[in-house]
Amino acid sequence: MGPTRDAPVLAVEGLGKSFGSVRAVDDLTFSVRPGAVTGFLGPNGAGKTTTLRMLLGLTRPTAGRALVDGLPYAEHERPARVVGAALEASSFHPGRTGLGHLEVFAAQVGASNRRCRELIDFVGLGPAAERRVGGYSMGMRQRLGLATALLADPPAVVLDEPANGLDPEGIRWMRGLLRAFAAEGRTVLISSHVLSEVQHTVDDVVIIAHGRLVHASSLADLGALATPETYVESPAAGALAGLCDDRGWSRRADGAGLVVAGVPAAEIGAAAYAAGIELHQLVSRGVGLEDVFLRLTGGVR
Amino acid sequence: MRAALVAEYRKLVSTRLWWVLLIALAAYLAFVGGVLAFSIVFAPDGQDTTMPGGADAAAGVYGLVNAIGYVFPLVIGSLMITTEFRYQTITQSLLVEPRRTVLLAGKLVVAIPLGLVYGLAGMAALVAVSAPLLALKGDGAFVTDPDVLAVILLGVVVTALWTVIGVGFGAVLPNQVAAVVVLLAFTQFVEPIARLALGAFDATSSVARFLPGAAADGLIGASLIGEMGGGSGDLLPRWAALLVLLGYAAVLAGVGRLTTLRRDIG
Ligand SMILES: Nc1ncnc2c1ncn2[C@@H]1O[C@H](COP(=O)(O)OP(=O)(O)O)[C@@H](O)[C@H]1O
Ligand SMILES: [Mg+2]
Numbered sequence: 316m317g318p319t320r321d322a323p324v325l326a327v328e329g330l331g332k333s334f335g336s337v338r339a340v341d342d343l344t345f346s347v348r349p350g351a352v353t354g355f356l357g358p359n360g361a362g363k364t365t366t367l368r369m370l371l372g373l374t375r376p377t378a379g380r381a382l383v384d385g386l387p388y389a390e391h392e393r394p395a396r397v398v399g400a401a402l403e404a405s406s407f408h409p410g411r412t413g414l415g416h417l418e419v420f421a422a423q424v425g426a427s428n429r430r431c432r433e434l435i436d437f438v439g440l441g442p443a444a445e446r447r448v449g450g451y452s453m454g455m456r457q458r459l460g461l462a463t464a465l466l467a468d469p470p471a472v473v474l475d476e477p478a479n480g481l482d483p484e485g486i487r488w489m490r491g492l493l494r495a496f497a498a499e500g501r502t503v504l505i506s507s508h509v510l511s512e513v514q515h516t517v518d519d520v521v522i523i524a525h526g527r528l529v530h531a532s533s534l535a536d537l538g539a540l541a542t543p544e545t546y547v548e549s550p551a552a553g554a555l556a557g558l559c560d561d562r563g564w565s566r567r568a569d570g571a572g573l574v575v576a577g578v579p580a581a582e583i584g585a586a587a588y589a590a591g592i593e594l595h596q597l598v599s600r601g602v603g604l605e606d607v608f609l610r611l612t613g614g615v616r
Numbered sequence: 617m618r619a620a621l622v623a624e625y626r627k628l629v630s631t632r633l634w635w636v637l638l639i640a641l642a643a644y645l646a647f648v649g650g651v652l653a654f655s656i657v658f659a660p661d662g663q664d665t666t667m668p669g670g671a672d673a674a675a676g677v678y679g680l681v682n683a684i685g686y687v688f689p690l691v692i693g694s695l696m697i698t699t700e701f702r703y704q705t706i707t708q709s710l711l712v713e714p715r716r717t718v719l720l721a722g723k724l725v726v727a728i729p730l731g732l733v734y735g736l737a738g739m740a741a742l743v744a745v746s747a748p749l750l751a752l753k754g755d756g757a758f759v760t761d762p763d764v765l766a767v768i769l770l771g772v773v774v775t776a777l778w779t780v781i782g783v784g785f786g787a788v789l790p791n792q793v794a795a796v797v798v799l800l801a802f803t804q805f806v807e808p809i810a811r812l813a814l815g816a817f818d819a820t821s822s823v824a825r826f827l828p829g830a831a832a833d834g835l836i837g838a839s840l841i842g843e844m845g846g847g848s849g850d851l852l853p854r855w856a857a858l859l860v861l862l863g864y865a866a867v868l869a870g871v872g873r874l875t876t877l878r879r880d881i882g
Contacts, residue, residue: 364882372714373707374880389714400711402882406704408631415630422622423712463708 322349322470322502323384323397325370331378332365332526339365341526342378347504347519349470352497354517354534355506358612362526363506364403367475371400383471395424399469401460403476403506409449413440413459416448417466424467434462439488453480461489471502478512490516510608524612540607545580548572548596549587558590572596620713620722624696628730633699634692638734641688642741648684653677653746657753672838674758677746679838681738681771686778686832687803689734691796693782696723697872698792706881716877720787724869727779735775739768763837770836770854774861777835781828781865787872803829825852831860 325347332340340362347353357363368374370381372389380387388394407416417431435444438458443451448459457480464472472493478486493516496503507513510520520537522530530537548571549555559566559575564583566573575583580599587594628634656673700706713719747759758764782799789795807829814824824830834857852860 368880368882371711373710373882394714395712402707406707408627408699408703408705410631410633412630415626419623419626419630420708420712422619422626425619 322500324348325398325471325473325502325504326382326385327366327370327379328382329379330366330369330376330381332362332369332374333377338526340369340376343523343526343528344379345521345528345531347502347521349502350497350500351518352493352503352505352516353519353521354510354513355504355521355523356510356513356608356612357506357508357523359508361508361523361612363508363523364475365526366523367400367402367473367504367506370473371398371402373402393424393467395420396467396469398471398473399464399467400473401457401464401475401477403479407448407451407456407459410447412445412447413451413455413462414444416459417462420463421466426466430466434465435459437465438462439485454482454485457481458485469501472496472504474503474505476507477505478507478509486512509605511603511605514604522608522611529611534604537607538604540611541604542577543579544600545575545578545583546572546596546598546600547575547583547587547594549592549594551592554590554592555587555594558586558592562586574600617718617722620718621726623709623712624722624726627700627705628696628726631699633695634730637688637692638737641685641734641738644688645680645685645738646741646745649677649680649742649746650749652680653749657749671758671761671764674747674750674761674764675767675838677750678739678742678764678767678771679833679836681735681742682774682778682832682836682838683829685738685742685775686829687799688738689731689775689778690782690785690799690803692730692734693727693779693784694786694789694795694799695792696727696783697786697876698790698795701790701876702792704882710881717873720783720869720873720877723783724780724865727783728776731776731779732772734779735772738775739771743768767836767838774832774835777861777865778832781861781868784865784868784872787876788868790872790876821850825850826860828861828864831857831864833857835861 327343327345330340330343331338343366355363355366365374369376370383370388372387372394383391383394383398388398391397411419414431414435417435418428421428421431432444435441438461440455440458440462443455448456451459457477461474461477464474477489481489493503493505497518505513505516514534517534519533520530521528546569547555555573556566559573564578565576580597584594584597656677700709709719710716743759759768785799786795789798807827811824811827811830814820825834831852834852835854837851837854851857
């Protein structure tokens with residue numbers, strides 16, 4: 316199956332939202348291209364859900380605008396046929412069956428009851444289709460939300476924290492699905508508060524903190540921000556620290572030793588040897604993307 | 617708009633609530649109607665009671681669908697909106713139909729057939745139990761008397777109106793628990809007491825006719841409270857009563873559209 320029309324660009328321009336004195340989203344600008352999976356990342360409370368709600372016309376911005384193919388979501392003729400969305404808090408009537416839930420919203424996106432049945436099987440809820448959602452697990456609700464988003468087979472998909480509550484098998488399945496969507500040329504935007512959760516799914520990243528944009532690039536470019544670190548341990552700790560300072564290396568204490576940022580192990584080893592400093596450990600540590608993410612968002616480990 | 621109606625219809629029938637409340641309404645009316653008909657029929661003769669007799673009695677009994685039944689259509693109507701907020705399905709509803717006026721209009725329109733079903737079921741239960749009892753007395757059940765027939769038919773119609781008003785009320789007060797509590801308090805205490813109190817004085821008795829329950833009594837042309845309260849039985853003419861009830865629905869829906877449905881969702 317392929318998208319039913321050209322995939323739209325999703326764009327946010329100078330977007331802002333204040334709740335009283337809380338600036339949930341502040342002068343945010345970014346765009347999401349078709350044919351790729353974009354990860355919308357930031358710690359809890361960064362403003363991801365609020366941004367997505369504004370993009371989908373549920374919440375009114377206090378500044379700027381959010382556009383789907385140049386037009387606000389709500390001004391599209393049949394918006395849910397252009398963007399299929401599942402929001403974190405989008406919830407279900409516990410007394411309705413999974414299939415019943417899909418059928419309720421199918422009429423307005425032009426999906427048949429047969430399509431609902433196909434979708435509920437597709438997301439792996441076939442055996443639970445006639446059970447009430449009140450008895451669904453978190454992961455099952457995620458799958459049902461995804462099925463709802465896909466009702467119209469939309470060219471763009473927006474999912475808020477889709478990995479929450481999914482088991483590892485489910486995460487892998489979702490990853491394959493989203494990759495396939497991007498390969499078909501669809502626009503895919505997924506949010507997460509954990510980079511590592513979507514690291515293997517996304518092509519592009521948009522990172523926000525405190526409602527503001529802190530980084531937007533391809534995943535590869537984000538990786539380039541990662542600098543290697545080396546862990547060194549010496550019985551002559553003072554001499555080692557002095558050596559680092561002489562060379563202008565940035566260091567920080569870590570357990571019994573030091574972590575030197577941005578300097579390869581070989582260089583440190585050679586310098587210590589030359590200075591006659593005895594080393595007990597000299598270990599290269601790759602810096603994970605997660606560390607870069609935490610640094611960008613000002614988080615603490 | 618057609619799709620919005622289909623969606624609202626499916627929202628209703630995909631959960632159990634609509635028929636649970638329907639059965640409750642029918643059972644309640646059958647019980648109270650039976651008790652009232654019984655007491656009319658077996659009231660000691662000769663003794664001058666406040667009990668009405670003849671066609672008035674029959675109309676009063678069949679009018680119970682409005683006089684005591686109206687809380688049910690009000691509640692189911694309000695739930696059409698408040699459950700969306702309670703379970704946040706409002707988010708998904710607005711994703712597939714961002715035009716909020718269309719969403720509200722869909723609910724108001726679907727409330728009409730839903731209310732008619734409630735009215736039919738309630739009236740059927742009421743008549744099925746009370747007509748045979750009333751027929752025991754020489755006066756009879758009067759189900760073919762034109763005035764009584766009008767009460768029966770308009771009792772069904774007014775139930776549909778109550779359902780529409782309930783939707784409007786839900787739009788004004790989307791908090792489900794609060795809405796149900798306010799509806800119960802208003803229908804069971806506030807309005808009956810207000811009607812009796814206002815009706816007790818000449819200066820205010822004409823105001824009492826405009827209370828929603830009194831207007832509905834005016835529409836069907838039978839008033840239990842009016843007859844029992846003695847003297848305050850003056851009701852609005854049918855056309856005016858209909859306009860008053862439609863006015864309540866329109867004002868509530870309008871206020872709901874401009875408040876609840878204009879706010880941010882989430
Ligand atoms: N309806 C609301 N009223 C008041 N504050 C809100 C509301 N929605 C979100 N916020 C606040 O806005 C900030 C961003 O929230 P949110 O967008 O949910 O973040 P995220 O999805 O990234 O975790 C938080 O500080 C949150 O408390
Ligand atoms: Mg969120």
